[in-house]
Amino acid sequence: MINYDKIVVVIYIRTYKDTYSYEDIKNYLGFSYTEVNDFIEDMTNEEMLEYNEDFILQVTEKGEQLLKQLNLQDISFEDLIVDYQEKMVEQIKVENKLEIYEIYIPRYFDEKFKGYGDKRLS
Template sequence: MDYDKIIMIIYFNTYKDTYDFEEIKEYLGFSFDQLDDFINELIVEKLLEYDEDYILKVSNKAIELLETLNLRNILFEDLLLDYSEKMLSDIRSEIKLNINDVYIPENFDKKFKGYSSKSFPRSRE
């Protein structure tokens, strides 16, 4: 199952009939045409369907999928918060160098060819 499809199902499951196409486009990084194609694909796969008022909603098949993945009670906001918290914890957990530590960039030994005699002018004695 495609990650974007699961995100979309969670989004529609969270917001029900108050969904916003502009918001979905922004979160998934789709153009309007891509979003339209994507939603149509979900309808064809019977993961989204229209209700009697022609409003998109999550189908029973999609709800069963969420239950199978243990995501039935996950809200879309939870995904955003979890992602933000993970990013912050990753930043905090990075190994920090002491001011006195020597930093050598990756592959420095492959790129640095050494100093040539032209690099340093000879002193005049």
């Protein structure tokens, strides 16, 4: 069973080629630098990634085949990020959506609102 992180890294390396950043991979996957190094080493041992003659990571034929099997060969890393961001925005909208019958009362309203007082309209 292939894990999602490996798919993300293959797509990331394929998208950015020689401009990839360990910092980006670390941030996107929530790994430490050591974990990124170990993860990349595991992926090179599995022959999904390899270093070229300039010691730059690249996706191997095995990595490309994995993406084809999952029908992800035409997906770029930006596509993953946009889809994820859209899903997160939708989730936030759904979580914060009030039903039509719910009344919104601002926080500390009862402490700040002192009433209408005795002012009468003339």
